[in-house]
Each structure stands twice: as structure tokens, then as C-alpha cells.
Amino acid sequence: MTLSAAASNLIWEMRIKKDERHMRDVIPRELYALHELLTIRARASGAEALMLTGSTARGTRTPISDLDYHLIGPPISKDDLSHELDLHVVSPDQLRIRLRNGDDFTQWSLRFACVVFDTGIIRESIQLIAEQQLWPDPQLKRDQARRSLKIARAMVASGDLDAAVEQVRTALTLTARWCLLENREFPLSRAELPGQLRDLKYSELADGLASTIHRQPQLDALARYVDTAEALVDKPFAATGAHGHSRAA
């Protein structure tokens, strides 16, 4: 083994240990047994890797957060586990394909998730991102935002406030992620997006998203948020940059 390979192995081992300590801090105490059970089950199934992802991994849980994991390997039985668990299962080949196709969720996990265990696929994928400077495809996010905004508008019009708040929150989150990716800013967890948007001068979108995360806005406010987001996704993209300069039209 070369010196650089040994150093690389050491750095990776330190990362795994750091993630382990971090998970003890960020996983709610009442959910830690569930985390351990899932880990045992994933290892027993022959999975190649397991990552704790989403807001829990970032330490930014909100009252609406689930406990999200990215499992690389065969599907496992989870019917008897708490449905608070949100498990995204992909095969190693699917992970590689999604990474190359510009899927932002895959990159999100590889950049920010806590590694529970890894037989090599995660480390290999992180190296691939770094070496090839892979970046998620913003157009995929824009398409998702458009589909979601259409549904959100209809849900607001239906008068179902509970469903509308959730649908608008989803649509604004997707719009925010698209905006940030276009600006070459990697979107963090949902609760962190308003701050990232404000830094880029998308104040209205930031306020709308924050409102749907932390408050219960009324239908007329939700309709305005949808208007704001639709105006953004429907016009040609123009990056604002951190200082408000337009970088592209």
C-alpha cells in the first residue's frame, strides 16, 4: 500500500467515526433503537452501504421530519418497523446511474449524509463526484417543480388548507432546489433552504418556504407563494449571484 493510499484510508476511517459520533447527537433518543435495528437488518441483508440522510443528518429536524435513510443493496423488510422510517433503496448500479444522470438526491446523500456503514460504493462515488466535478442537473429539478406547482395551485383552489400547505411546501422546496442548483449552490436540508435563498436574493421565495415550514399560512398567502414560484420557473433562468448580479439570461 502506498503512503497516499494509507492516508486516504485513515481519513475515511476518521470520517466514519466522526459520522458515528454525530449520529448519536442528532438521532432523537426515542428513535435510536430503530436506527440500530435498521443497521443490523441492512448488514444482515448483504447491503453494500447505509446512510442516514435528510434533515436528521444535518441536525436540522423540524416537527415534520421523518427519519430518512439511503440503503444501497437489496430491499429489506420494514413492515414491522416504525413508519416514521423513510427508506430509499437502490442497487449499486442504480446509484451509479443516478449519480451520472444528475439526480440531486443521490448527490445530496453522498455529500451530506452520515455513513452508517460502507463496503466501498460510497467512498468510490464520492471520489467520482470530486474527480469528475459532477453536479446535479437543474433541469430535472425544474421539471419536478413545474409538476408540483401545478398540483399545488389546484390544491389551494380546492380549499383543503392542510393538504394545500403540504403541497405548496413541496413545490416551493423543489423550486428552491432548482434555483440553488442553477446558481451553483448545493441545496442543503429543507429548513436551511430559506437562508440559502436569501443569500442569493430570492427573498420572496425564501419567505414563502419558511412560512410553510414553520407556520400555517392561509389559502390566499399560499396562492401568492405559488405565483412567486411559478414566475421564477416559467421565465428563462437568470442567476442573481450573492450580490444580486445577473450572470446569465
Added chain:
Amino acid sequence: MLSMSPKTKAQLAREHLERAQPAVEAGQYTEAVTWLFASLEAAIAAIAEQHGVVIEPKHWQKAEIARQLYEREALPADFAPVLRTLNDARKEAIYEGEEPDLDGQSLEDIAAEVESVVDLLSRGMP
């Protein structure tokens, strides 16, 4: 300005179902699964209210309530699995833009299940 009288969960369940049905017939899966999910959640919430069960905000908790209502014989079947299937399907439709996996069921089958709960509500429950 959007101003309307607040609708009951039972009304919303019926109206959402009526939005879903043409989408089911046309095979517009994103609209179909979204409105079917909204309809079933509203129907479960209405039945829970009638039985004094507190509605929790998260979807998985609402599915648990559907199971509890079945165990208390307030529902003729356990609709928790349908809720979970629709919840996953609507996310898949938005994120992937493709026909979602419905755990081997057809859109029509699921729509019929949702309609049975909404009809039960209209008849004033068992």
C-alpha cells in the same frame, strides 16, 4: 384574494375524489394519485373526528389512525396500506415523472377503495 367558507373534511373527501376520477379514467397518474391520496386522508380524518380520535400531522401517523379505526370497527377494512401506497406513489409521480408503482394494484382498484370510504362517510358511517 381567495376566500371561501371552510369545508368539512367529508366535503373535501368527496370533492377530491371527484377530481381524481376523470384523471383515473384518462390515466393521468400524477393527478390521479395526488387527489386519491388527498381524498382518502380527508375521509380518514373525518371518520377520526367522528370517533373523537385526534388527527396527527404526519402521513405515517394518519395511516396508523386508519389502522386503529379499523381495529375499533369504525372502518370495514384497514386502509393504512392504501394510504401508504398512495403516499409513495404521489411522491414518485412528482419526483420521477413516471407511472408510479402501486404495489401491483391498478389505479381503478385503488380509486374504488377510496370511493368505498367516501361513500361510507356520505351514508353516515357504520
